Amino acid sequence: ARTFQASEHQHIRYNPLQDEWVLVSAHRMKRPWQGQVEPSLLETVPRHDPHNPLCPGATRANGEVNPHYDGTFLFDNDFPALQPDAPSPGPSDHPLFQAEAARGVCKVLCFHPWSDVTLPLMSVPEIRAVIDVWASVTEDLGAQYPWVQIFENKGAMMGCSNPHPHCQVWASSFLPDIAQREEKSQRAYQSRHREPLLMEYGHQELLRKERLVLTSEHWLVLVPFWAVWPFQTLLLPRRHVLRLPELTPAERDDLALIMKKLLTKYDNLFETSFPYSMGWHGAPTGSEAGANWDHWQLHAHYYPPLLRSATVRKFMVGYEMLAQAQRDLTPEQMSSSCSGLSRVLVAVATA
Amino acid sequence: ARTFQASEHQHIRYNPLQDEWVLVSAHRMKRPWQGQVEPSLLETVPRHDPHNPLCPGATRANGEVNPHYDGTFLFDNDFPALQPDAPSPGPSDHPLFQAEAARGVCKVLCFHPWSDVTLPLMSVPEIRAVIDVWASVTEDLGAQYPWVQIFENKGAMMGCSNPHPHCQVWASSFLPDIAQREEKSQRAYQSRHREPLLMEYGHQELLRKERLVLTSEHWLVLVPFWAVWPFQTLLLPRRHVLRLPELTPAERDDLALIMKKLLTKYDNLFETSFPYSMGWHGAPTGSEAGANWDHWQLHAHYYPPLLRSATVRKFMVGYEMLAQAQRDLTPEQMSSSCSGLSRVLVAVATA
Numbered sequence: 188a189r190t191f192q193a194s195e196h197q198h199i200r201y202n203p204l205q206d207e208w209v210l211v212s213a214h215r216m217k218r219p220w221q222g223q224v225e226p227s228l229l230e231t232v233p234r235h236d237p238h239n240p241l242c243p244g245a246t247r248a249n250g251e252v253n254p255h256y257d258g259t260f261l262f263d264n265d266f267p268a269l270q271p272d273a274p275s276p277g278p279s280d281h282p283l284f285q286a287e288a289a290r291g292v293c294k295v296l297c298f299h300p301w302s303d304v305t306l307p308l309m310s311v312p313e314i315r316a317v318i319d320v321w322a323s324v325t326e327d328l329g330a331q332y333p334w335v336q337i338f339e340n341k342g343a344m345m346g347c348s349n350p351h352p353h354c355q356v357w358a359s360s361f362l363p364d365i366a367q368r369e370e371k372s373q374r375a376y377q378s379r380h381r382e383p384l385l386m387e388y389g390h391q392e393l394l395r396k397e398r399l400v401l402t403s404e405h406w407l408v409l410v411p412f413w414a415v416w417p418f419q420t421l422l423l424p425r426r427h428v429l430r431l432p433e434l435t436p437a438e439r440d441d442l443a444l445i446m447k448k449l450l451t452k453y454d455n456l457f458e459t460s461f462p463y464s465m466g467w468h469g470a471p472t473g474s475e476a477g478a479n480w481d482h483w484q485l486h487a488h489y490y491p492p493l494l495r496s497a498t499v500r501k502f503m504v505g506y507e508m509l510a511q512a513q514r515d516l517t518p519e520q521m522s523s524s525c526s527g528l529s530r531v532l533v534a535v536a537t538a
Numbered sequence: 539a540r541t542f543q544a545s546e547h548q549h550i551r552y553n554p555l556q557d558e559w560v561l562v563s564a565h566r567m568k569r570p571w572q573g574q575v576e577p578s579l580l581e582t583v584p585r586h587d588p589h590n591p592l593c594p595g596a597t598r599a600n601g602e603v604n605p606h607y608d609g610t611f612l613f614d615n616d617f618p619a620l621q622p623d624a625p626s627p628g629p630s631d632h633p634l635f636q637a638e639a640a641r642g643v644c645k646v647l648c649f650h651p652w653s654d655v656t657l658p659l660m661s662v663p664e665i666r667a668v669i670d671v672w673a674s675v676t677e678d679l680g681a682q683y684p685w686v687q688i689f690e691n692k693g694a695m696m697g698c699s700n701p702h703p704h705c706q707v708w709a710s711s712f713l714p715d716i717a718q719r720e721e722k723s724q725r726a727y728q729s730r731h732r733e734p735l736l737m738e739y740g741h742q743e744l745l746r747k748e749r750l751v752l753t754s755e756h757w758l759v760l761v762p763f764w765a766v767w768p769f770q771t772l773l774l775p776r777r778h779v780l781r782l783p784e785l786t787p788a789e790r791d792d793l794a795l796i797m798k799k800l801l802t803k804y805d806n807l808f809e810t811s812f813p814y815s816m817g818w819h820g821a822p823t824g825s826e827a828g829a830n831w832d833h834w835q836l837h838a839h840y841y842p843p844l845l846r847s848a849t850v851r852k853f854m855v856g857y858e859m860l861a862q863a864q865r866d867l868t869p870e871q872m873s874s875s876c877s878g879l880s881r882v883l884v885a886v887a888t889a
């Protein structure tokens with residue numbers, strides 16, 4: 188029998204955090220790509236556009252005028268998917284037709300007054316200011332809602348409809364599907380192994396050193412063993428932290444720095460403004476926030492779509508939608524292509 | 539308290555087949571779209587291109603020459619994600635680092651010798667011939683493998699790298715993730731309610747008449763109550779059928795006709811060659827095929843990405859990747875926009 192080599196031989200890997208499997212077929216990168224090529228990403232965005240509803244001083248869809256903000260700016264989404272007062276669909280009449288009430292709040296957070304910057308082009312103190320708003324909005328909305336989802340869609344490829352640097356916050360009266368899966372897995376792991384799943388996982392990755400992308404005094408960035416997207420990463424605090432508001436000032440400064448480094452690496456990889464969706468997961472909040480959530484560990488997921496270049500992406504389609512996630516390179520190969528790319532390619536615009 | 543209206547008030551719905559929730563925020567369709575617009579889909583494809591590896595008589599990547607086929611053509615994928623003989627990764631040394639062996643076969647099935655047709659433009663007997671190959675390849679590969687995934691990625695938007703009408707077949711030594719979820723849900727439903735989940739579901743939809751798109755003597759097409767994609771549909775036989783090879787000649791003819799009708803409706807919706815990923819799910823095969831799988835019901839899922847027009851798609855990004863699937867119109871609204879669109883827009887090219 189031949190010796191197994193992950194980079195040569197397809198195999199499946201288990202995601203213990205979200206209870207899912209991925210098919211890893213590394214040899215598939217050899218196939219030629221004749222499919223869709225994305226439009227080039229290096230468009231020029233004007234620094235200020237009075238018609239862009241995210242800019243300082245602009246008028247939004249509902250007629251409100253934005254302040255002339257010069258740092259971050261948090262406001263209510265004008266087209267929220269979740270509103271605070273939707274009536275309940277009432278009891279279901281059949282087990283195959285189950286609907287439940289959903290209430291919530293959707294906010295938008297502008298990172299910077301300028302439209303032509305992105306997080307990796309912002310200064311470390313400017314990124315730190317974003318982190319502080321993430322923490323405070325989690326605290327504010329988390330007082331009422333059990334889940335506060337902070338996420339950033341970056342780039343047109345990720346459905347982002349506005350180039351101005353911003354993220355969204357959707358707080359909900361229910362624990363979303365993926366939060367439920369992470370809750371179940373982390374709870375089961377803790378009760379079996381007497382330590383938080385992601386604490387042990389971070390510890391193991393530090394020992395194994397095969398998938399680390401960046402480490403700092405307080406943080407780790409790694410390509411998870413079960414990564415689905417080509418350059419997917421997981422950002423973890425070293426300390427056991429349940430939620431964003433608990434981060435100390437030193438941890439926040441260090442987070443700003445490691446985010447800048449990670450996103451600069453991403454931009455350098457294909458010499459483009461790297462698209463991704465990212466988001467934070469921490470212990471549930473709301474009225475049950477005081478319960479024991481020690482099995483949780485705060486973390487952020489980065490899901491970038493690019494595969495081979497700035498214009499060739501990985502499509503999660505047929506097999507992935509119908510059967511199982513599939514990737515064409517191993518996570519280990521990806522983490523090694525990420526190392527070294529720390530040179531800042533584009534001058535920091537906010538110097 | 540206000541009266542609940544699904545088309546006005548956001549709510550969450552449960553997918554009992556795949557054990558997932560979706561957030562339905564119908565009011566969100568009011569928001570303007572300023573994001574990415576897809577390239578127009580009506581490109582002209584030459585009927586025959588000797589450099590296209592899927593065409594009759596063309597030379598493929600591995601040097602093989604295709605026969606001058608004049609019906610369907612099934613062959614081994616030159617860049618298979620699954621190969622029959624990959625060695626096993628061996629036992630895992632830690633519960634957070636679990637990998638397992640994956641073996642299998644990947645095939646490509648050309649539907650027609652011409653590159654400029656699609657299933658809805660093919661004649662009913664031509665579609666019937668495709669169905670016969672689906673049944674026989676399931677039988678052949680299913681003799682050895684527990685899961686045979688037939689899927690079609692149609693359109694560049696769905697990562698399809700070749701316009702020639704074709705689908706893929708990936709047979710695997712493992713039950714893929716989504717197959718496992720459907721297995722678990724259908725088994726639990728049967729043991730609780732003493733009938734197959736999808737038999738009762740089809741029955742209920744026929745009674746409720748709110749989400750039906752097409753019905754025929756042997757088949758139903760409906761927008762599932764828990765649909766995630768805007769125009770997602772579920773295709774179900776009326777009779778209890780476990781796998782494709784069991785379909786009778788009459789059921790196969792009727793399937794060809796209802797597929798042609800469904801796909802014509804799709805094309806007419808935005809007057810374009812409608813992109814989608816679709817695939818078949820039936821009871822597991824392989825050495826366990828003889829076990830009791832009566833809780834299964836054969837079905838096909840259609841997942842089309844378009845939302846508002848031929849060039850504006852739904853992006854499943856930030857919130858959807860990090861928290862939960864979200865849709866901007868109710869399934870009921872979608873099924874009513876589908877009815878009526880049965881006129882054949884583009885003349886049948888194979889007349």
Ligand SMILES: O=P(O)(O)O[C@H]1O[C@H](CO)[C@@H](O)[C@H](O)[C@H]1O
Pocket residue numbers: 222501502503504505506507513691696697698699
């Ligand atoms: O095999 P193809 O058509 O080249 O590839 C396409 O379908 C596969 C199976 O869904 C996906 O893994 C690829 O990302 C997609 O581009």
Ligand SMILES: O=P(O)(O)O[C@H]1O[C@H](CO)[C@@H](O)[C@H](O)[C@H]1O
Pocket residue numbers: 340345346347348573852853854855856857858864
């Ligand atoms: O709210 P936006 O940025 O307009 O919309 C974007 O993000 C949402 C949340 O992930 C998605 O539901 C939309 O499909 C996407 O286009």
